[in-house]
Amino acid sequence: MVGPTASLSNLSRADGSASFKCPTTGCSVLGSVNAPIELPARRDALKPEEATVEVFVKPGNTTAGVGERYVEGILRTMLQKVILGRERGFARRGVVITLAIIGGDAVERGDSYLTLLPALLQTALLALLSAAVPMSMTFSTALLAVTKSGDIISDPSPVDAKTASSLHVLAFSSKGHLLLNESQGRFDFDTWEFVRERAYSTCRGAVVAGSDGDIAMDEEGEEGRADGFIRETVEDHLHRDYAWKIDSA
């Protein structure tokens, strides 16, 4: 299977930027971060002690609607928790995150945004790293579908996602916490527990044995794991940026 691809700091005007492409959904997202900057129009809405996180999702070939406002809310709630908005220079300023969906199909009105959510979250994280916005931790995400016959598939294709009986997006912090869960469809709690276990291993590579006693997951290398992917992307970029320093050392 072809993994996702990403690159960092590809824009020149924004303080930080990243692009992310997911081969299974065909969706590619470009993200930019401007921080810390003044948000003059919202001065009265700013929190005095912390940075205000603003997320803007721009669909590729339609006009933004209620679905975008909703997914922006999810992203903002989640990112606010990992951004250290009280670090020097950030209080009372804005962290403006703009995400444009530049490839793949648009989400139609009332459709679930869950299939795009992981790509949006990963792009936002990479762009925040690229802008050097202080954060307490990083995270990784997984999208899973449970089929009508009860199988769990990671990274379902758009067709699989549409016919699935339930869809789940989970995000785990770099310390293993469940940061986000968005589940939709019809399922029971036991199914969700399997989904969580599977998501944890795609995000962080688990050594947990299946509860029904079947094969224990092999401890894979960081390759293929969602958190390893983020780390590699950052390392590759920094190695290139600081070649003058690393080579001379």
Place this chain on the structure above:
Amino acid sequence: MSKEASLSVAEREFILEALRQDSRLDGRRADQFRPLNISFGEEYGHVKLELGKTRIIVRISSEVTKPRDDRPFDGLFNINLELSAMGSPAWENGRTNELEAYVTHVLDSVIRRSNALDTESLCILKGVSCWSIRADVHIIDYDGNITDAACIAIMTGLQHFRRPDAVVRDGQVVVYGVEERVPVALNITHKPLSITFNTFNEGHNVILDSTRKEEQASEGELVIGINNGGDVCFMSKFSGAPIDAMEVVTQSKVALDKVKEINAQIEKVMQTDLAKRAKKGMAEESRATNDREI
């Protein structure tokens, strides 16, 4: 703060003085465009354009809708431009600004209202269904001259785009998937582009394709929309210092040469890309037949 930070005195004076000596900061001649780089995404009509550090993505999309009641024979075509904080920190998300309104107006006039895309060819069934074509323009990096760059990107996208084939059978419109019937190119009547001129030093210096800093130091702007045949479809001397009337005539000639040059480049990259796609498509087809044989 929806405006770019103003230039410092040093920058403004230097740019003006350099122009007096026929020099630009990036070493270009006055009538020279920055390196133009056009590439395509996976889908038809997905254009990535770089003009120096200005970068634009255009996506063309189509869907079947009902035509307007007063134009039952016409399809729909819209250009959609929204400036977001991605292109420049000066632009606020979700708020329109003057630049957005101005550029939208120019693009609309040069491309849509000059009927570059033949909307009558988008009609499927009179008064019942037609194609609606939509061009979404994303400015992802702003370093001046987004009008010309967006124009080039949209026109490239329209020429590159392929919509699904549709036929009317027994009053039913049948839309064919891309894998069933070769998708159809849009009907382009002519290829207009806009060329923006900026003037400096009381009209002594006129340059093309200004960067953001040059735009800020400029005293006036002239936009000419013109096609390969030399038909002017748009002309705007919107604001700033006055320009000698004869200058407009001479610059129209410059614009014509530029448009021809750029259109030739568009044609070249497009043919290369389409040839590549055809080759890939053939390879896939032969693979499919091989699979069947096995």
Place this chain on the structure above:
Amino acid sequence: MSAPLILLPGDEVLRDHLPSNNSNPLKLGPGLRLLSQPSSKSKAGNHVLTATQAGLVTTDAKRNTVSILSFSNRRYIPTVNDLVIAQIHHSSIDYFHCMVTPHTAHALLGQLSFEGATKKTRPMLKQGELVYARVLSIGVGAGAEVELTCVNPATGKSEPGGLGPLVGGMVFDVSTGMAARLLRASSSSSEQSDTIDGLTVVSELGKKLESLGGFELAVGRNGKVWVDCSNAGDSAIKATIAIGRCLQTTDEKNLNPADQKKLVTRTLREMNLAS
């Protein structure tokens, strides 16, 4: 030195990566913070150093500092003692209000914070003019204002660094990472080596343009470089453009020293400045 250590936010900096000089307190650069371990099982007062930004850990054993080198395109955040190039936005009775980075709150520069300035001799700076200044304080708490100065408070002089209004010349934008490198390169004594922090472009330009009368350079940590070649007479404009292009190209393409030399030669030839 071991393999380069690249951290992500939340990663711990292990002790063996820190300078082992125990006599001085360890100084932390940006991108790091010291966290106390609240867990009761370990000893009280146990501290852990963690990263808050993604970057390369660098240590300076001499000055006993540790910091994170992050992405070079990031926005500048004022830090005390940094040299910056600020642009006057407007002035009030006591202060000049200056722009250090676009779209952030203005920094304050006292009307009298210049060498030898009195009520009568203070410079009358207008909107858009530039000053080379040092960050004096960044304030505390929310809504803190950054204050700049063009004079060394200890000596009353504009030294070191040649603080004060920048007249004429041209400013070029570079990344904040490049600005930091240029500053380090210019502060080290030039006799040591031509290449400092992987940069040779400035000394190369200096050699090649010496015949034209040389040039003046002021680097602001906020990603600005001021260049003045007024000694070069008729070639002043061209020389300035050449310097700007060399610096920006080196920055954008992340050139190595050999390519920097080639770039300088090529650019000067293109501009007809080759001596």
Place this chain on the structure above:
Amino acid sequence: MATPAATAAPSVPPSLSLPPSQFARLQPHAYLLAHLCPPSASNQPSIRANGRAPSQFRVTSANAGSLTHTNGSAVVRIGDTAAVCGVRAELLHTEDIASWSVSQASGSNKRRRLADLGGKPSEEEDDEDTEEDRAHIEDLNLLVPNLSLSTGCAPGFIPGAAPSALAQSLSHQILSLLHSTRLVRADDLRVWYQPPNLGPEEPERHNEDEPMDMDAEQSATAEEKPREIKAFWVLYIDIMIISLAGNPFDAAWAAVLAALRDTKLPKAWWDVDNETIVCSDSVADARKLSLRGLPVSSSFGVFEADAAAGWRAHVIPDVTEQEQKGKKGSPERWILADPDGYEEGLIQERASIVVDKEKDGKTTIVRMEKNGGWTVDTEDLRQLVEISGRRWDEMKRILDQC
């Protein structure tokens, strides 16, 4: 910490204390904490500042059919949060739907337009064939919810402002839940027409227009003409939050549910002579919607004892450490069901669960969300699902009575 003690035992007020109402406003976090974690000396139980137990919902009431000019309506109050929902049905002729006359040729199963439904008369009985339901309701946008936070429902909602991000986001959540639960059946919204079998006259009429081909002759004589859909009912579901005191989604969704249960669509048929749809104005002819299940939403918020835990210079413990710690000692957080406005201001981490119960009493989760923090995980969610199940029983009783 003299003040919390004072609120706990107001009979002996120390001289320098604040009245509880002021303390609540000045130090909201400490105030709520003092209630949930009373000093062990005073034998106060742990209780929320509003007097509820952590897993207790506010008093809920529902009243259906309160608006006369709608096809269905309801008012739901959960504590001081009140939502009104009105359902208005409008007819949409198939000839006005641009995509109706379009059929995708085979192969692309992405968006199946089922234009020739009449060809499969079996689908009517087949309840499980929900794909067509989905296609009609979602692709043709037959359900149009719109939520507004009315002026003055809470301080800060001023007249004339554009729909807030919160209102837009709630609208989307309601629409998305209507779609994913498939609550409304597409067949309830279809207006069918059965062309009469004209017998031998028909071929003659055809002959006048065009020469008959074999196919048409066969189909005309073989069996009666297939039924066709002439129009759809579009349901405009307008929700107004008239008072916002926390947890708007549960109230809004309950109002939508109650209003849809109340909705009656008039009998409608195709009038061949006038080529239009005619509706009966007799109340007796109107029929109710047959909804699929009864999904009930329950929202929760997490109140953390240490308000500053997120940014304080402490190491955020790993999951494993956290688990070890959680087992001993006092809880450092409380999961509060149905948070009110005061509590919402002190909460970052939230969870929202929508469940339905089948006839055998088995709980099915329809939606489960958690966001904004890192304390809630599997064990908590399991408990929350249980609480949501109990809430379902309660809501069913309330909705059945209204």
